[in-house]
Amino acid sequence: MSTAARLSASPRTDSGKGVARTLRRDGRIPGIIYGRTRQTKALSISAQEFERLLERVAAETTVIEVTLDGATSRTLIREIQRDPIRRHILHVDFQELVAGEKVTVRIPIVLQGIPEGVRTAAGILSQVIHELECRVDPSNMPSRITVDVTDIAIGHSIHVGEISVPEGVDVLDDAGETIAIVAAPRAEEAPPPAGVEPEVPVEPELIRKPKEEEEGAEAVEEE
DSSP: OOOOOOEEEOOOOOOOOHHHHHHHHHEEEEEEEEETTTEEEEEEEEEHHHHHEEEEEEEGGOEEEEEETTTEEEEEEEEEETTTTOOOOOEEEEOOOTTOOOEEEEEEEEEESSHHHHHHHOEEEEEOOOOOEEEGGGGOOOOOOOEETTTOTOOOEEEGGGGGOEEEEEEEEOOTEEEEEEEEEOOOOOOTTTTOOOOOOOOOOOOOOHHHHHHHHHHHHHH
C-alpha cells in the first residue's frame, strides 16, 4: 500500500514563461493544484526536494501531502512535464483527493516466480504490459500489483482476467489482454558436419543474350 509523503509548496501569483524560467533558475518548479472541490491554484516547489522525493516513491501511486498557505491537502501527482533533451522537470500538476472518492491510476505490474516453461524447457518469459489502469480509493491504493507466473508453460500466457488484485481495486483494462507469455526457445541452426564444405550458391546460367548483343546481331544481319 502506498505511504503518504510530504511536500512544502509556496503560492504563485504570477504566470507566464518568463516567470517559470525565473523560478527554475532559483531552484524551484512551477506547478498547480486542482480538485473537484477547490479552485485551481498556482504554486512552486523546491526542485531539490521534489527530485529527492521521486527517488524514493512511486510518483503515480503515492499520496503526497502538499502544504500550501498553512493548509495540507492529500494529493496525487497527475503530470510531470520534463525538458525533452535535458530531462529537467518543467512543471508538476497535483490533484487534490476527496475522502471516499475513487480515482483512476496506473499501477505497476511486478511478475513473481519462475515459469514452468522456463524451468523445464528453457522457454523465454516476455512481459507484454507493465501497468494496469485501475479505479481505487486512494486510502487503500497498492503501490504495485504482483502477478504469479510460476505455472505458465511453453506457449501459454496469463491474461488480465486471470489475476488476483487487492480488494477495492477495479481493473479497467480488457480482461483478455495478455500480461505475460512464455515462448519456446529460438531454434539454433546446426553447423555442417566436419569435413563438409557448405554449399555455395551457383549463379544461374544466362540463357538469352544481353539486349546489347541481340541488337548487335540484328545490325549484322541487316548489313
